[in-house]
Structure formats: C-alpha cells, structure tokens
Amino acid sequence: MASSVAGHKRAFGTDTVPGSYEDFELADLVVLTGSNLAWAHPVLYQRLLAAKKARPAMKIVVIDPRRTASCDAADMHLALAPGSDVALFNGLLAAIHQAGAVDAGFIAHVDGFDTTLETAWADSTTVTELSPEELTEFYRLWIKTEKVVTVYSQGVNQSSSGTDKVSAILNCHLATGRIGTPGCGPFSITGQPNAMGGREVGGLANMLACHLDLENAEHRAAVGAFWDSDAIPNAPGLKAVDMFRAVADGQIKALWIIHTNPAVTMPDADRVREAIADCDFVVVSDITRCTDTARLADVLLPATTWGEKSGTVTNSDRTISRQCPGLPIPGEARHDWDILAAFGRTMGWVQDFDYRSPTEIFREYAALSGISGKFDRDFDISGLADLSDATYDTLSPRRWPITPHREGGRFFADGGFFTPSGKGRMVPVSHRPPAAALTAKRPFRLNTGRLRDQWHTMTRTAKSPRLSAHMPEPFLEIHPADAARLALEPAALVEVTSDHGRAILRALVSDAVRPGEVFAPMHWTGETAPCARIDALVAPVTDPVSGQPESKAAAVSVHPFQSRWHGFAVSRRTPTPNSEYWALARTNAGYRLELAGAQRPDDWRIFAESLFDLSDFELQELSDPARNLHRFAFSQNGVLSAALFIAPEPLALSRDWLAHQPGERDSRVLAGRAPRGLSDPGPQVCSCFSVGVNTITQAIAEQAMTSVDDIGLALGAGTNCGSCRAELARLLVSGQACEAAQ
Numbered sequence: 001m002a003s004s005v006a007g008h009k010r011a012f013g014t015d016t017v018p019g020s021y022e023d024f025e026l027a028d029l030v031v032l033t034g035s036n037l038a039w040a041h042p043v044l045y046q047r048l049l050a051a052k053k054a055r056p057a058m059k060i061v062v063i064d065p066r067r068t069a070s071c072d073a074a075d076m077h078l079a080l081a082p083g084s085d086v087a088l089f090n091g092l093l094a095a096i097h098q099a100g101a102v103d104a105g106f107i108a109h110v111d112g113f114d115t116t117l118e119t120a121w122a123d124s125t126t127v128t129e130l131s132p133e134e135l136t137e138f139y140r141l142w143i144k145t146e147k148v149v150t151v152y153s154q155g156v157n158q159s160s161s162g163t164d165k166v167s168a169i170l171n172c173h174l175a176t177g178r179i180g181t182p183g184c185g186p187f188s189i190t191g192q193p194n195a196m197g198g199r200e201v202g203g204l205a206n207m208l209a210c211h212l213d214l215e216n217a218e219h220r221a222a223v224g225a226f227w228d229s230d231a232i233p234n235a236p237g238l239k240a241v242d243m244f245r246a247v248a249d250g251q252i253k254a255l256w257i258i259h260t261n262p263a264v265t266m267p268d269a270d271r272v273r274e275a276i277a278d279c280d281f282v283v284v285s286d287i288t289r290c291t292d293t294a295r296l297a298d299v300l301l302p303a304t305t306w307g308e309k310s311g312t313v314t315n316s317d318r319t320i321s322r323q324c325p326g327l328p329i330p331g332e333a334r335h336d337w338d339i340l341a342a343f344g345r346t347m348g349w350v351q352d353f354d355y356r357s358p359t360e361i362f363r364e365y366a367a368l369s370g371i372s373g374k375f376d377r378d379f380d381i382s383g384l385a386d387l388s389d390a391t392y393d394t395l396s397p398r399r400w401p402i403t404p405h406r407e408g409g410r411f412f413a414d415g416g417f418f419t420p421s422g423k424g425r426m427v428p429v430s431h432r433p434p435a436a437a438l439t440a441k442r443p444f445r446l447n448t449g450r451l452r453d454q455w456h457t458m459t460r461t462a463k464s465p466r467l468s469a470h471m472p473e474p475f476l477e478i479h480p481a482d483a484a485r486l487a488l489e490p491a492a493l494v495e496v497t498s499d500h501g502r503a504i505l506r507a508l509v510s511d512a513v514r515p516g517e518v519f520a521p522m523h524w525t526g527e528t529a530p531c532a533r534i535d536a537l538v539a540p541v542t543d544p545v546s547g548q549p550e551s552k553a554a555a556v557s558v559h560p561f562q563s564r565w566h567g568f569a570v571s572r573r574t575p576t577p578n579s580e581y582w583a584l585a586r587t588n589a590g591y592r593l594e595l596a597g598a599q600r601p602d603d604w605r606i607f608a609e610s611l612f613d614l615s616d617f618e619l620q621e622l623s624d625p626a627r628n629l630h631r632f633a634f635s636q637n638g639v640l641s642a643a644l645f646i647a648p649e650p651l652a653l654s655r656d657w658l659a660h661q662p663g664e665r666d667s668r669v670l671a672g673r674a675p676r677g678l679s680d681p682g683p684q685v686c687s688c689f690s691v692g693v694n695t696i697t698q699a700i701a702e703q704a705m706t707s708v709d710d711i712g713l714a715l716g717a718g719t720n721c722g723s724c725r726a727e728l729a730r731l732l733v734s735g736q737a738c739e740a741a742q
C-alpha cells in the first residue's frame, strides 16, 4: 500500500528556489546515452558546453552507435552495437562492485541488490562490440567520478529492451548512491516540450491523472469521488501500437486524433495509414489540413498552436512554466481544451465541462493533485489550487511539488522512494538483442532519429525556408565500406526495404555510422517526400513494459535505386510532382525539388509544364536529347517562375544559388551555376543568421580564423541558438561540410 510509507524519512531537501542548483552544471561527468543532445536539446547542450568551458576538468561521454554532433565536444565516444546498452551498464555495475565502490549505506535503502548484481555479472560485455580498453576506461572514469549525471533519451527508450536499459542505468546510480545529490543522478530527457506535463495529467492509457494508478482501487475511488464519476476504468487502455492494431482489426470504429500524426510516426506506418483510412469515423484536431493523417479525416477540427494558446508546460526538471499567447487565434481555430470541453458539454455534462479559461482547469488539476499527495505520491501541486486568475497570468516558473509544506527540492538522496516499501528497487536485467535479427536478405540495421532543424513530421518547420536549408532532402547515412560493396555512385539514390515497407533515399556516405548500420531521419512525409516515410520500414515491435516501439533497430536491405533519370527544380509556386522519388523543400524564393524515376516520360517539355502548371509562360530550353540532358526555364515578363534540370546521373548544380533564382529578372538560370563574380553562399549551416558553408569556409581561409567564436564575431554564425557550433568547429578543421544533397 502506498500509504504505508508514511513516516519514512523523505529527502525533500531544503532548496526551494528553482534554478539555484543545476545538476548538469555541477556534475564532473555527464554521460549522454542514446541522446543527440546537440541537435535534439540544443539549449541544454549549450549549457553543458558552457559548464565545460568554465570547468575544463568536467568530462562528457557519448554512448551512441553513431558519431553525432554531440560527440564533437565529448572526451569519449563509445560507438556501441545497437541495443547493447543493458550489457554495457551491467558491466559497469559489476565493475562498481569489483572496485569496492558500492555505497553500503545507501544500499540499505534499496531492494534487489544481490540478485541484480548476480545477473549483471552473468551478462557479457562482448555484445557491445567495444574494445576492452574502451570499456575499462569508461568504467574507471564513471566509478572514480562521484558527481555523475547519466542522461538518456530515445536511443535508450525506443527499443524492445528499453525499460531494461533504463533499469540497468538506474541500478548503477542506486548501487553508488549517486542519485538526488547535487551533480548526481540518472536523467531521462524527454522530447516534447511538455512531455512531463502530459504524464502528470494522465496522458497515457495506463495511468490516472497526477501519477495515480489505474489498477489501484483506492486511487480510482479517490479520483472518482473528486470528479463525482463512477466510470473510472479499472484496467489500462490500449497503448498506441496495440490501439492501431485494434483499429485495423475493426475493434475500434471511431478515432479522435489530437495533436499527433500517426500515419507517419507509428511503426508499420503504411498499415497504420490504411487502418486510419478504413476506420469508420475519424476526427483529427490539427493546426493544418496538410498532414498525412489529417488527409484521412472525416471531420477536421482546426486547433490553435504554440504561440496562440495559453497555459502551462512542465519540463524534465519538474519546473512548471506559464506560456502566454503572442498571436491572435487564426480563422475558426479553437484551443484544444475548448474543443474538448465543448464536446463534453454536448455529451450532456454541461456543468462538468463548463470551463471558461485554462486557469479554471489548472485550479481543478492542482486540487486533484492533492489526492496524489495524500497517497504519498511525488506529484502534488495542491499549493496552487486556489491561485487567482491574476496570479496564474503572472506565474513565474515553479518546481513541483508545491504544497503548503514544501516546494521543489530534490528527491531520493536520503533513500526515500515512491514505492510501497519506500525503498528504491534494483531490477535484475539481462541483455536481449533487438527483436529483428539481421539476415542475408536483410543485412543492415536501420537507425532513425532527428535532424537539427526539423521537428518530427515538419508540419511547422518545413514552412521555414531557413530551417529547410540545413538538410533539404531525406537521406540514408551509410558507411564507405558498405557503399563501396554496393557500388554506390556519388549522390546515388538507394532503395531501402524491410519486411514492412520500402523507401527511396539519397545515400550519404559517411563513417559516422558503423559498417552494417545505416541511419535515416524520421521527418519526411507524404507532403514532403512520400518515398521517404521511414516508419513504413519499422516493425511494430514494442518494449513489453512501456509499449514503446523499437524505432531504431529495423532489419533492412539496401540496394541502388535503378533510376533512369534525375531531376532538380526550383519554382515560385508549389510544384506537383508524381515521380517515384521526389523531395520538396521551401526556399525564400518558393520551392526546391529533387526528382528521380525508373521510367522516362515520353516528352520532357510536357512533363515540365505539368510539374509547374505553367503552360502559358515564356519557355527557354536547352536540351541534348541524345544524352538525355534537358533544362527548362519558365518566365513571365522576364521574371523567372520555375526551372527544371534533367540528366541521367545525379546532377551537379549550384543548388543554393539556383534556389534563389525564382523571382529574379533575366536570370541566367539554365547555366545551373552562379555567373562568374557572383557569390554562392552554399548549403546553409547557421539557420539563425542564414550563413552558408561557402561564406564560412571563405572567411576562415581569408581571415585565418582559428575558433568558432572568431566565426561568430565576423559572420554572426553560431551566436544565437548555438546548435550549429559543432558544425562550425568541424568546418574549421576540414574546410568543408557534409551535406546530403550535394
């Protein structure tokens, strides 16, 4: 029983001022495992770099099969075999024990130490494919450094052994008592800006609001009494993957999809898309009608988005921040809470859903969390249950719990845990490989993840020419040895196939990935590159406890895509491509488009006219049909509207110069390159200040720059969000950027 811990000494700490301690800055060792912090959490990453700069003795270790931008500032990069984190951390636990570094005093507050240690000893670190020297050095550093923060993200969670990976990490922190004290602790860094808030309000199928348990009859009764409801379910609902299976099976006949794009981001995405399309009744609440999921809706509800809505978000360190709108509500859009409340009233609960503002909802939620406090749970913000409208509007960031007795502070340091016994729990875990075995037919491990300048399915970020300039085309990172074996030509397109689906992507040959492994970003969709919906390849295999899909470990084959022609186009208006491969990106002048196909059209001029829908325009053409080279430029009154370049091979063009040409008068676009004397900034590196790679490398050479700060002073690059600083550092070293499309 949860209440049996009453009286147990809890480490609530004394610190009540958020921001006055920051474990990230206080740590002497920060381990990033399964986290590309530099790109996925750039603000936090810059804080980490600033801390390291102030205290160079601070160490950073990155554990990732791939060499990411986060490795640039790391003291050590462990390129472990995908899915082998459990074995790595089991090895660490064994090494902790062997070194006599177990904190016996703290272990008294922890259950399961002996069996966990025994299981860890039985595991072998060879599956990590790291050298004995790498392992020894990492273990030595971790063990000798008291203040360690181990940060983990989707490289850990999105796995059929994700929960075990997390347990293996926690076991090491529990064994050493490195939890809850300044500069110490495991740190799950979530992604959505309000991921923590979502969990607190019960936004999962297996939990009640405020960290209360669906399976616990007392919790259910208390929540039921609070809401005067006898309909609180006593069993968890279906988690996402199972839910879409139930939609496909016809067990679920109506769906309301709010603020997510599952036709793209769920594993086995083609089946999910079919299931949604075949579902009897689908409602989608979104901010745009142009998403793969929204296009399948029977009813589309326009919602407001970030910048338009008012409320609070909670970040990973339990800080609740007020968000105020800066923009008016567009068109007929309504806030998500307002749509839901209107629906509740329509269902007959007129009084219960009679909310007039987010403040009213927040007060109710804060009062509800008092129940959680009574059950001795961690989440309790009942201290805010009576706040006035005015106080809510000016709420400064506050770290929970917030009760009349305490605010913020640390958990766990004195060994008080939110378990029935009040003790921490070590969980014995053993290595399990990713579910899909590699075979002769599917010999590559497909890793997936995020890019610096795109957000998930790009429904917002793809609108920005600046953000689209960083990586304008979907790609597959592949090791040079594999590329050579597959005889891939430079900038070749590859066909990637799994048992579930297929994609066509641009090969990006790079030794950042290990041989036998490939990496593709998750962002492209039916709107931007229908051939690059990467979750079509991912199997619907999940972790048995969390239900999280194994999104980073599909077994795939890779072959050159047999394209008979390649194309590149720029246009002021949205083009309408329908070739086998296409990828569209916004530019300041309109759009840029990559194309390829296995079949050659009969007439390229007709092809061009229908692509741009521009038959009445002035046409310039430069063709060599024998070599299958064609170039078209469409203008009106001397102003360029669109241009198309076709060749049998991938095209070598000044794409970034071309992208600026639509809208220009008398453009000499058919040359495909900037006329002599005109500068071509090259692919964009700094999105904040739109600085291209050519501008940077030229400045480095001409002004003999030696540091990223020099580049910042001269060009501004890297001085705002800082997420390109790793690339600037690389440019200083190599003088050239790696760019997917070039």
Ligand SMILES: Nc1nc2c(c(=O)[nH]1)N[C@H]1C(S)=C(S)[C@@H](COP(=O)(O)OP(=O)(O)OC[C@H]3O[C@@H](n4cnc5c(=O)[nH]c(N)nc54)[C@H](O)[C@@H]3O)O[C@H]1N2
Pocket (backbone or CB within 6 Å): 033, 034, 035, 036, 037, 039, 040, 041, 063, 064, 065, 066, 068, 081, 082, 083, 084, 085, 153, 154, 155, 156, 190, 191, 192, 447, 448, 449, 450, 451, 452, 453, 454, 455, 456, 552
């Ligand atoms: N720019 C940008 N930032 C974002 C987002 C975005 O879409 N764009 N999304 C946000 C969201 S919701 C989330 S959840 C976070 C995710 O943030 P992260 O988890 O940091 O991002 P990912 O790129 O998904 O994956 C991180 C790394 O895990 C590695 N990895 C793969 N397999 C393994 C493995 O078996 N073991 C280990 N140790 N590592 C492995 C991958 O190579 C990858 O570099 O990002 C958030 N921030």
Ligand SMILES: Nc1nc2c(c(=O)[nH]1)N[C@H]1C(S)=C(S)[C@@H](COP(=O)(O)OP(=O)(O)OC[C@H]3O[C@@H](n4cnc5c(=O)[nH]c(N)nc54)[C@H](O)[C@@H]3O)O[C@H]1N2
Pocket (backbone or CB within 6 Å): 154, 158, 191, 192, 258, 259, 260, 261, 262, 265, 266, 285, 286, 287, 288, 291, 303, 304, 305, 306, 336, 448, 449, 450, 455, 456, 457, 458, 459, 460, 522, 534, 535, 538, 551, 552
């Ligand atoms: N292969 C692979 N797949 C993955 C991942 C991976 O790493 N690899 N990562 C997984 C992870 S961690 C995540 S978080 C998911 C993300 O997957 P999704 O959540 O499906 O992706 P988003 O593009 O963020 O979708 C959000 C949708 O909500 C809309 N929207 C934006 N603001 C609002 C609003 O205020 N109200 C409403 N109603 N709608 C709004 C957007 O236009 C968009 O259509 O992808 C998962 N899938």
Ligand SMILES: [Mo]
Pocket (backbone or CB within 6 Å): 190, 191, 192
């Ligand atoms: Mo996420």
